[in-house]
Amino acid sequence: MTPNPALQPSFTGDHRNPARASNARWKAGAAPSVVSLRQADSDANPKVHLDGISLSYKTNDGKRLLALDNIDLKVQPGEFLCIVGPSGCGKSTLLHLIAGLNQPTSGSVLMDNKPVTAPGTDRILIFQELGLFPWLKVGENVEFGMKMKGLSKAERRERVDYYLRLVHLSQFKDSYTHQLSGGMRQRVALARALATEPDVLLMDEPFAALDAQTRDLLHDELERLWAETGRTIIFVTHNVREAIRLGDRVALISFRPGKIKREYRVDLPRPRQLEDVSVALCAREILDDLRGEIDKSLREQYGDKEVHA
Amino acid sequence: MRKFARHAVFYAVLIGIWALLGALKIWPTYVFPTPKGVGEALYAGFQDHSFWIAIAVSMKRMLLGYSLSVVLGMVLGLGVASNKFLEETMGGLLVSLQSLPSICWLPLAVLWFGLTEKAILFVVVMGSLLSVTIAMEDGRKQMPKIHSMAGRNLGATGLKLFWYVLLPASLPFILNGLKQGWAFAWRSLISGEMIFVSLGLGQQLMMGRDLNDMNLVIAVMLLIIAIGYIVDGLVFRTAERSLQRRWGLEPAS
Incomplete structure (x- = not known):
């Protein structure tokens, strides 16, 4: 072959050309x-x-x-x-x-x-089993990290709305997580992680348990969010x-x-x-x-x- | 509605049989009270406020004693669950102590605290503390580990971690224990009130005995049952249902 x-x-330790990847990031529409x-x-x-x-x-x-x-x-x-x-x-x-x-x-x-x-x-980790809190609503789950960080209520509310919109879950803000499908729950976990605005997102086989269609969709969304x-x-x-x-x-x-x-x-x-x-x-x-x-x-x-x- | 009708018929028949037995005059009324007599005793008790006072006093003791044992039990339970040495030593002791009816503590309690509120509170706390502790220990162990990891990952530490993550995450697992703790506390309280004289429902019941007034005895018994039932149905069932709804657990039917 x-x-x-x-x-x-x-090989390990070889990190030449670090900025190379950025050229290939997004053919069109990337933030310059x-x-x-x-x-x-x-x-x-x-x-x-x-x-x-x-x-x-x-x-x-x-x-x-x-x-x-x-x-x-x-x-x-x-x-x-x-x-x-x-x-x-x-x-x-x-x-x-x-x-x-x-x-x-x-x-x-x-x-x-x-x-x-x-x-x-x-640096926020998204667990394979997600670790969403079942006693909290979707919006409260997204809010959790910010609450622990001590952000003001107004700022928290604003960011919850923003990140739920980003993952297309705005109308599910007041649902409980068990009422959502696997793909939607995955997106809640993503929004919850992003809402604390971490520099680094750690993802542990997040899409392993999803059906192929949902996974394809989430690949696209993750790539878009990353960009x-x-x-x-x-x-x-x-x-x-x-x-x-x-x-x-x-x-x-x-x-x-x-x-x-x-x-x-x-x-x-x-x-x-x-x-x-x-x-x-x-x-x-x-x-x-x-x-x-x-x-x-x-x-x-x-x-x-x-x-x- | 049909369920309600079934209940109504059942209780009507039950009281009917009771009334019938009373009307047959097989036994004298001071041995076998009639529904009418008990009804009158209930009415009179509420009329002269003695029942209201007794209920208020008993409930106050319950709330105090029960809250104390919930707080203590949670701390103890968490401690036992998180420490292997404590688990091996205290864990066994707690289970064996649970077989001791808490009223057995009364002689010591009276000796230590005198004939005071503290003595009766001690008996109530001893009645429910173990249930709550064991439930909390189990709850902490059964609680999915992922929740505490996720909480720490999102920046929760120490007290915040306990309050916002560990406690709510273990609630479904400790709710039954909390309920059992309440039932034990309720029994301990009534026994305690019956043995040493003070206000409260237990004392009302003993007063009925001293006056040879079985109408009063049965009236107070009915009150004790009713309050237990109302607290169970109102507080614990509601909590259970709300938990089931939130967590998406189907009620066992």
Whole structure:
């Protein structure tokens, strides 16, 4: 197979050409100010810097398990980074570390070159299970982070309206979350995260449980929101095509210990579609690399000596 | 409406049988009161305000004692749930203590606090504290972990985290315990009031006994049942229903 020119593999620690992705951001309609800002960024000032992160913990039988092994990763401001890997490789754990919900065993998470020690509203995690509060209405859910931050009531109300409009849920402000469909709930979680106006949005397989149509729709919306708000997004998924559909860059994590096996830059023009041939070709290449890791994870899960594909 | 009609028929028949047995004069009326006598006792009690006073006094004790045990029980329950050592030691003690009827504390309470309001409050608190504590402990453990993570992720810490996230998130799991705590407190209170003389419904009942006035005894018993039923239906059912509506849990029917 000839190498795909849209996909440029780069190995861990290689962060040349940081502003490259901005050129490909949005063919038309992108906010020019955002683009120029990103071009001014240099490699020396990453938004998020994972500096040699390792995490190990004790399993039930008393053994120490190395979940993440010396992860080095720099994420540029406004970048859309996708992290892929087999299930159980520690992708979600990595997001929890960046969110400050957990502390690494060694190494540190840096936000704007300052170490992260606790959760903070400058980086909001959208959980795989969303974690919407069922005792609050949709509007109150969106308001929650701002309330904790101590914003004034008027400002909160204004922002709730703004972000609900952004995710097209204005008329559901007074509904309870269980009254909404899966895709709508996903959008509430997105609005709740955006409303605290974080610099970095951390997303943990947010669309894994959705049907294909809803997922396509939300891909479009997420890409639009990213272009409109200029946030940095770190998006974890096990779906390689999804990663290529959305990401400027894709980082592949290996299975136990979780290491960054390889990084890829995706130079396909936006907007992309999941069905694009070019997306499929890129995915094929990453999948070839991923195959070995998936086999490892399956062997671990099912205890087989060999897995026949 | 049909449900109401069924209830009306049921109670009419019940009272009818009672009245019939009374009218047959198998037993003397001072042993087997008639509905008419009980009705008159109820009327007289409300007329001379003695029932109103008794209800007010009993309710005041309940509210005080119950609120105390809810606050204490929540703190204790959270503590036990969040500490492995406490869970292993206190957890077992709490469960075994729950088999002790709280009225057993009365001799000690009277010794410690004298024949005062404090003694009766102590008995009420001991009656419901354990239910609330155990419920809170269970609730904290059953509560989906994602809620506390999501809360912290959105910037909630310490007291804010407890008040805005942990408490509402565990409410569906502790509501039954709160309800049970109320029922235990109610029983403890009435027993306590019956044993040492003070105002309140229990004392009204004992007065009926002392005067050999079974009409009064049954009238007070009816009041105790009615208040228990009203609180259960009004406060706890309403809370339950509102929780079910919010959380989208289907009522078990």
